[in-house]
Amino acid sequence: MTAADVLLARALVxxxxxxxxxxxxxxxxPARALWHVWHEGAAVxxxxxxxxxxxxxxxxxxxAADVTVRSKDKGGRLVAWTADVTVLEPHSEAWEAAVGELKGKRLNAPDAERMAERWARECRVVRLTPGASRTDLPDGSLAATPLPTPATTRRTAPAALPRLLLKRRGRR
Known part of the structure; x- marks a missing residue:
């Protein structure tokens, strides 16, 4: 990769x-979908x-962690990158700056005034700094096998249902 390719990949990430x-x-x-903020060159x-x-x-x-970014409008995979993981120490300068950004994006927090204190006591704030990025699409589907469940699909529709639905349309 040339220097221009590296810069372009970083900009895309x-x-x-x-x-x-x-x-x-x-x-x-397994991978998890997580909300985040982008702060000072990393996902927090x-x-x-x-x-x-x-x-x-x-x-x-x-x-190290693998990060996959999806398109906001279509939901498809845009880019994947390898991240270097850093766990921020509560009340450090980097932690305070990151939490300041995270607080603005946290939706429906039950304790918005005391949220930073709770995060310092009970949670972890993690910084994912981009390393290598991949923009090529994978060969396989990356689909995971569903976990076993007692849930079932719905049964077939009763034979009379189409007539009942058509009858309602005719009344309008």
């Missing part, structure tokens, strides 16, 4: 991640506390 409301993050387990997210999003296993300091 930044713009796509800024505009997307959700990113898919995979540590050591909060989780693993009561009332907050569960973070995927393996998002520990010094680890």
């Amino acid at each position: 930044e713009e796509a991640t800024k505009k997307s409301g959700l990113i898919w993050v995979r540590g050591t387990g 997210l909060v989780g693993d506390g009561p009332g907050e999003q569960p973070l995927p296993p393996g998002l520990d300091a010094g680890a």
Whole structure:
């Protein structure tokens, strides 16, 4: 890759991640959809506390995570990148700056005034700094096999249902 290609890939990662409301993050387990903010060249997210999003296993300091960014309008995969994971220490300068951005994006918080205090006590704030990025599409579908469930699909429609629906239309 040339230097121009590297800069173009970084710009794509930044713009796509800024505009997307959700990113898919995979540590050591399955990927999870997480809300985030883009702050100072990295995706910042909060989780693993009561009332907050569960973070995927393996998002520990010094680890690497795979991030997939979807298109906000179509929902399709735009870019995937490998992130360097940093867990921010509560009340550090970087933590305060990140939480200031996160507070503005957190929707429906039950305790908006004391949210930062709760995050410091009970949650983790994680910074995902982009490393290598991939814009090529995968060969396979990346579809996961659904987990077993007792739920079933609905039964076939009764034979009389189409006549009943057509009869209602005729009355109008």
